[in-house]
Amino acid sequence: MSVKGKIKFVSKDKSLFFPTLRNRVDAYFEEHAVSKNANTTMIIKTIVLLTCYIAPFVLLLALQPDLGLSLLLWFIMGLGVAGIGMSIMHDANHGAYSNSKIVNSLMGYTLNLVGGSASNWKLQHNILHHTYTNVVEMDEDIQDRLVLRFSPHTKVKFYHKIQWLYAFVFYGLLTLYWVLAKDFVQYALFIKNGVNPNSKAENKVFLFKLIYTKLLYFAVILAVPVFVFNIPFLEVLLGFFVMHFVAGIVLTVVFQLAHTVEGTSHPRPTEHGIIENDWAIHQLNTTVNFSRKSKLISWYVGGLNFQIEHHLFPRVCHVHYPAIAPIVKQTAEEFGIPYMENETFGQALRSHIATLHRFGKLPDWNEAIG
Numbered sequence: 001m002s003v004k005g006k007i008k009f010v011s012k013d014k015s016l017f018f019p020t021l022r023n024r025v026d027a028y029f030e031e032h033a034v035s036k037n038a039n040t041t042m043i044i045k046t047i048v049l050l051t052c053y054i055a056p057f058v059l060l061l062a063l064q065p066d067l068g069l070s071l072l073l074w075f076i077m078g079l080g081v082a083g084i085g086m087s088i089m090h091d092a093n094h095g096a097y098s099n100s101k102i103v104n105s106l107m108g109y110t111l112n113l114v115g116g117s118a119s120n121w122k123l124q125h126n127i128l129h130h131t132y133t134n135v136v137e138m139d140e141d142i143q144d145r146l147v148l149r150f151s152p153h154t155k156v157k158f159y160h161k162i163q164w165l166y167a168f169v170f171y172g173l174l175t176l177y178w179v180l181a182k183d184f185v186q187y188a189l190f191i192k193n194g195v196n197p198n199s200k201a202e203n204k205v206f207l208f209k210l211i212y213t214k215l216l217y218f219a220v221i222l223a224v225p226v227f228v229f230n231i232p233f234l235e236v237l238l239g240f241f242v243m244h245f246v247a248g249i250v251l252t253v254v255f256q257l258a259h260t261v262e263g264t265s266h267p268r269p270t271e272h273g274i275i276e277n278d279w280a281i282h283q284l285n286t287t288v289n290f291s292r293k294s295k296l297i298s299w300y301v302g303g304l305n306f307q308i309e310h311h312l313f314p315r316v317c318h319v320h321y322p323a324i325a326p327i328v329k330q331t332a333e334e335f336g337i338p339y340m341e342n343e344t345f346g347q348a349l350r351s352h353i354a355t356l357h358r359f360g361k362l363p364d365w366n367e368a369i370g
Contacts, residue, residue, distance in 0.1 A: 015278040051080075057073075074238075084114055115179030126314070146170065164354075
């Protein structure tokens, strides 16, 4: 859908929910004299996750271990890729890592380090997903992908009935598709639909940088091991696939557990492009937290298990979400707004599988008319 006539959120009764919540969250940071940006914990995490990606690659080149150990190192790199995506580049490209644009830009380009495009990601994620969450006409993240259906409002195909069985295989291909083709597809799409506001001259530079960074990425990750260190090409290619399959599954599952689970809504705009709801309330209606009490999961997934807090306060570094979550939950309850969460990862995963199963069925009459 073109963004020239953007969908608008219009609430009949002007809600005081978000102004009240924003004041309370601001008060928390002021009272505790805490910056909304990265702290020491975040800096240490950044070092650890970058090391998980870079160090195994250095060991692969330096030691050239047997195939088993080699694949283990590529596996660890996959965990590093996912961690960088969920924690470092995610906060930075939201402007939440630092109050310095230079630092945010530098940390944001860690996405390019793992084969993606920070510039494209900002358009797709910050503008489309965060503004129009679960609105299938606008939110690319829930639009149908090849053989996967993530919305009750798209056309159902016969094979969707078993998507809950094969979905995770395709999840593993996400980052591989990303580094190979997705950025080029989005480059053309975002120019066509108006999401990309750049001039033709600016987009020529954009495309040059995109091609250049992709070539540099593949040169380092594939060509250097083969042509400089004489590691067999098929071994490198297999390891490269393992790395991206691991990263793809982790990234996709974590995202889907926040939006494609039971309880979330998938609103449709009116013929005039209006969604009759307050934007902040819409975020709570379309988003679910999970595993809030797990320190390990919260550390690794970059606070994306606190997805409600993230959608309401994307410019707050995720290390602060556990502290502000009780404020958000209490305020939502005061205003009679559901605050949805799955207490454990297992519950969230089962809910996602159940949703895939439900979306894979032929729609009933109400779904069919949208």
